[in-house]
Amino acid sequence: MSGAHKESLGYPIATATYATLFLGLFLGVLGKYFGFFEWEIIFIFTTVTFVFIFLLTHFRVRVFIYRSIKKIYDDVSLLEDAQLTPHKITTNMESLKQEVQKYATDKKLEIESLRIQEEYRKDFIGNVAHELKTPLFTVQGYILTLLDGAMNDKSVRKKYLQRADKGVERLIYLVNDLDMITKLEVGDMNLNYSYFDIVKLVKNSFELLEMKAAKRNITLTFDAEYLEPVMVNADEERIQQLLTNLLDNSIKYGKEDGTTEISIQHLIQNKILVRVTDNGEGISNEHLTRLFERFYRVDKSGNRKVGGSGLGLSIVKHIIEAHDERIYVESEFGVGSEFSFTLEEAEDIE
Missing domain, CATH: 1.10.287.130 (Signal transduction histidine kinase, dimerisation/phosphotransfer (DHp) domain)
Structure with a gap:
């Protein structure tokens, strides 16, 4: 058994001390009683007794604890990334306690994740x-x-x-x-990055959904007149799909005779923020954190007024995350909603 592992010496030292004190006191009493009291003999005897009891206790406890702990290591695979050789096992109780607590915490988190x-x-x-x-x-x-x-x-x-x-x-x-x-x-969809005008892409999305918006008399518009192109670096097809999904949702849940407005804001560090704002039904706060889950629906009644796969916003979130960008949502029930996302702004192209 290797001595490289941590050991707890407190127990054998305490045991040897108590046993030596008891035997020394007992020997002193006997010496006084029978008249052969000698300090030298008592000192030698107690010293030899202390060393003997310490070594014996330490060896026996070490063997017992080592075997018990090794069985624990074997049973729960505490060191899953290493072989359980003697020099890797500690007989220090505090170290063992910390490792068992860590193991229990990890397993609790794993079980919760699986649940x-x-x-x-x-x-x-x-x-x-x-x-x-x-x-x-x-x-x-x-x-x-x-x-x-x-x-x-x-x-x-x-x-x-x-x-x-x-x-x-x-x-x-x-x-x-x-x-x-x-x-x-699963990251199995490759993005085809290219430089394109996001203003033009928004206009194309407006044209695609123009008839659908007209049925509910919803106006699709910009917040201002964008006379110059706003070039971005992204997958044009996927961003087109993202915009279509957001606008489609806005039309479905928007207020009749309402407005859906898109604004493009320049941020620092070559980023732009695209905002899609409507004055529709709005969403209460309790639903905002789960909006991007697959099939999550705000209306739990099952009596849907609108169609759709229930995957639109989830797809939007994954497209944005695939670009390493962020998407945000703000909404007030009865007032309207705003979905916004960032994109990388292209540097000046000659």
Whole structure:
């Protein structure tokens, strides 16, 4: 057994001291009683006794503690990154206590993390099943109706096939979003950085959603007139998708006859801040911290007034984080919401 490991000498020293004092006192009393009291003999005897008891106690305790602690190390794999050789095991009780506390703390954190992941997994599976179930049952219902004889009526047949087609489109939309967010989360989606004008990109997004906004008479506008390009360095396609998702959400939950406004603010250190502000329903504070979770919905009633995969904001968050940028949200219930994100501003390009 190697002596390189830490040892606790307090116990054998105390044991040897108490035993020596007792035997020395006992020998002194006997010497006085029988008349052979000699200091030299008592000193030699007590010294030899102290050394003998110390060595014996130390050796026995050391062997006992070493074996007991080694069994603990073996049972709980306290040193998971090293082999349990004698010189790596401590017989110092304070050191052992600290290591056991560290082990218990680490395991508690690991168990808590696993519990959270398990709850998240259950929620995710339940949400995916719910999101897929609605369009699947819709498509199945229309097809079964057609098979039961409705297909003989041309007007009904066309109407039901069109509705079934919309259900299939929703399924495709959901599956595509799931595929994208999975790639973003595992880092499997490469970003194609390029220099582009963010003002022009916003205008393109306005054009894409112009008809959808017109249905609710919502105005898509800038906060000011941007006469000069604002060049940024990012993945243009992904930022286009991010803007589309934010504007789409703003239209869905915005107030009819309302406004969605985009502003672009120059920050320090070659950064810009893009802000998407609306005067819609707003979001209460209790929901703000969970807005970017997959399938998280503010309205828990299940009676949705608007469609969507429930993944839009989660995709937005992952796109921004993939660019090593930040996204922020501020909202006041009944007043409106503002989503803002940073991008790297491109240096002057000749």
